[in-house]
Amino acid sequence: MPQQKSVTRGTLQRSTVQRALQRSDGFVTAQQLHRRLHDEGTPVGLSTVYRHLSALTDLGRADTILVHSAQYYRACETGRHHHHLVCEVCGKAVELDPPDEAWLRAAATENGFTLVRHLLEVFGRCADCTADSGGDARDTT
Amino acid sequence: MPQQKSVTRGTLQRSTVQRALQRSDGFVTAQQLHRRLHDEGTPVGLSTVYRHLSALTDLGRADTILVHSAQYYRACETGRHHHHLVCEVCGKAVELDPPDEAWLRAAATENGFTLVRHLLEVFGRCADCTADSGGDARDTT
DNA sequence: GACTTATTGTGAATGATTCTCAGCCTCATC
DNA sequence: GATGAGGCTGAGAATCATTCACAATAAGTC
Numbered sequence: 001m002p003q004q005k006s007v008t009r010g011t012l013q014r015s016t017v018q019r020a021l022q023r024s025d026g027f028v029t030a031q032q033l034h035r036r037l038h039d040e041g042t043p044v045g046l047s048t049v050y051r052h053l054s055a056l057t058d059l060g061r062a063d064t065i066l067v068h069s070a071q072y073y074r075a076c077e078t079g080r081h082h083h084h085l086v087c088e089v090c091g092k093a094v095e096l097d098p099p100d101e102a103w104l105r106a107a108a109t110e111n112g113f114t115l116v117r118h119l120l121e122v123f124g125r126c127a128d129c130t131a132d133s134g135g136d137a138r139d140t141t
Numbered sequence: 142m143p144q145q146k147s148v149t150r151g152t153l154q155r156s157t158v159q160r161a162l163q164r165s166d167g168f169v170t171a172q173q174l175h176r177r178l179h180d181e182g183t184p185v186g187l188s189t190v191y192r193h194l195s196a197l198t199d200l201g202r203a204d205t206i207l208v209h210s211a212q213y214y215r216a217c218e219t220g221r222h223h224h225h226l227v228c229e230v231c232g233k234a235v236e237l238d239p240p241d242e243a244w245l246r247a248a249a250t251e252n253g254f255t256l257v258r259h260l261l262e263v264f265g266r267c268a269d270c271t272a273d274s275g276g277d278a279r280d281t282t
Numbered sequence: 283g284a285c286t287t288a289t290t291g292t293g294a295a296t297g298a299t300t301c302t303c304a305g306c307c308t309c310a311t312c
Numbered sequence: 313g314a315t316g317a318g319g320c321t322g323a324g325a326a327t328c329a330t331t332c333a334c335a336a337t338a339a340g341t342c
Contacts, residue, residue, distance in 0.1 A: 009308055009319060031298075045322035050299065066207045069330080070298065085254055094252045103239070104263060111235045112268030113226055120261045122245060127253030150288055150339050172329070186291040191330065210299075211329065 013044045017052040018075075021062060026091035027072035027084075065121050083120040089129035096122065154185045158193040159216075162203060167232035168213035168225075206262050224261040230270035237263065 020033055020040075028036075034049045053073045056062035063076040065084065074084075074093055085094040098120065108115040161174055161181075169177075175190045194214045197203035204217040206225065215225075215234055226235040239261065249256040 011308075011320060013321070029298085043322095047300080047323080048321055051320085066210065069207065069210065069212070071210070085249060085252055087254065088257060094254070096248050098244070107237050108226060108263065108265055111226055112271075113228065113235075113263075113265040114271050115263065115265045116229060117265075118261065118263040120259065122249065122254075122256065122259040124249055124254040124256045124258075130253075130255050152289065152339070154290070170329085188292085188331080189290055192289085 013048050014052055016042050016044055017049055018056065018061075021053070021056065021073060022075040024074065024091075026093045027063075027065060027067075027074045027086060028091065029070050029072055031070075033073070067121075067123075083122065085122045085124065087126035087129055088123050089125055092126050092128075096120075154189050155193055157183050157185055158190055159197065159202075162194070162197065162214060163216040165215065165232075167234040168204075168206060168208075168215045168227060169232060170211050170213055172211075174214070206260075208262075208264075224263065226263045226265065228267035228270055229264050230266055230273075233267050233269075237261075 016037060017033065020037055021028070024033075030046070030049050030053055033053070034044065034046050037044050037049070053062060053064075056075075057064050057073065061076065063074045063084065065072050065086070067086075072091070076095075083096040083098055085096050087093070101118075104118060105115055157178060158174065161178055162169070165174070171187070171190050171194055174194070175185065175187050178185050178190070194203060194205075197216075198205050198214065202216065202218065204215045204225065206213050206227070208227075213232070217236075224237040224239055226237050228234070242259070245259060246256055
């Protein structure tokens with residue numbers, strides 16, 4: 001079989017999705033991004049949004065977390081391992097540098113596990129949302 | 142009108158679901174539990190399985206994690222806060238006692254967040270599954 | 283045993299995500 | 313600038329997990 005020269009083409013949709021994700025302050029779902037692009041007058045198909053979000057995640061240029069049965073995405077340029085502090089109200093996210101994960105590897109070894117990966121997400125309420133919290137959540141766009 | 146005395150009835154289905162969950166060594170989905178009960182000749186409706194799993198989770202008698210867009214459940218009697226070391230192959234789970242989460246509260250405060258909750262799940266491959274599979278596990282932490 | 287009402291199960295509804303495929307569009311080449 | 317190969321797009325169907333609605337059933341009380 002000849003070597004595949006898979007050329008990644010620069011398309012309008014690709015950059016539109018990528019920029020929209022980068023403009024987002026926190027985590028957004030594919031559906032939210034799709035709706036936002038429509039509202040802004042640069043409609044991109046839902047399938048295309050999903051495709052690019054998965055691609056960006058695979059390339060390590062986006063982070064994804066699973067909350068309430070929905071996949072949330074966020075632009076992320078740092079290649080290194082990190083976690084997130086996520087606002088449950090507005091979706092705003094801050095990257096966290098965990099201090100020491102040695103105990104984790106030790107615990108895995110102790111239980112006979114080969115450690116593959118771990119997941120740490122911290123959910124709370126950011127300063128802004130704590131300030132204007134009459135308890136009512138606002139639109140998460 | 143008389144005062145509402147909401148009696149929780151002891152039904153066959155309730156105990157069947159509860160026992161099936163307790164018999165499971167690791168995390169299982171509602172669908173898996175439902176299928177297993179059918180196979181064992183004690184069929185329980187899918188809605189009923191979902192209902193009881195949510196109820197058990199609310200009561201703190203079951204843990205739940207969200208992986209690959211599916212909700213996984215596991216019987217859990219300890220009321221205190223803990224995390225899990227989960228085998229990605231067979232679903233087997235071990236409870237973990239994290240050493241210190243003070244850094245986490247500090248990070249939240251530092252970023253102006255009011256800490257509500259956090260989620261830590263560790264995925265790997267247990268000894269049995271590592272033995273089975275020629276050992277092609279990767280550590281992508 | 284009669285009665286009340288919590289619980290159950292079936293099947294439809296919902297919502298997120300993935301798949302399919304015909305047509306479009308980018309880009310290397312000439 | 314024209315051409316052609318094949319990667320990309322988008323509409324809609326398919327899939328899957330979960331929830332909802334409601335009539336039938338059965339547990340607990342008197």
